[in-house]
Amino acid sequence: xxxxMGNFPVTEVPIETEGLTNSTDYKFIVRCDTSxxxxxxxxxxxxxxxxxxxxxxxxIMKEAKATMSEVRTFGGxxxxxxxxxxxxxxxxxxPKSSLRTVMMDQHR
Numbered sequence: 001x002x003x004x005m006g007n008f009p010v011t012e013v014p015i016e017t018e019g020l021t022n023s024t025d026y027k028f029i030v031r032c033d034t035s036x037x038x039x040x041x042x043x044x045x046x047x048x049x050x051x052x053x054x055x056x057x058x059x060i061m062k063e064a065k066a067t068m069s070e071v072r073t074f075g076g077x078x079x080x081x082x083x084x085x086x087x088x089x090x091x092x093x094x095p096k097s098s099l100r101t102v103m104m105d106q107h108r
Contacts, residue, residue: 006071006080007050008033015040031077038078050080 009032015023029038029047061068061084070083 006073006077006082007054008077010038010047010049010077012047034076036076038076053080053082 011030011032013028013030015026017023025043026040027043028040031038064086066084066086068082069085072081
């Protein structure tokens with residue numbers, strides 16, 4: 001599975017609407033390839049792109065011999081989920097309640 005799946009450019013766009021109270025305290029997160037507004041966040045929000053998440057996790061997952069098994073996006077890209085398989089790990093003895101799906105959200 002390709003790491004580029006679920007990876008698309010995003011940008012921050014200031015909200016400049018006359019007459020709105022506190023509009024400068026917020027910004028839109030916009031998908032560049034479709035111009036779709038993915039979310040509205042406070043100006044303090046730090047955008048973390050999917051590429052940054054992949055760059056930060058790639059070597060760790062490679063070292064653990066993990067393979068990406070699924071990539072899903074929701075809300076036109078507002079949320080992305082990567083699922084990984086770890087071949088060295090046996091999970092049959094771990095209770096389901098202890099298993100977690102690692103979800104990396106581009107909008108932290």
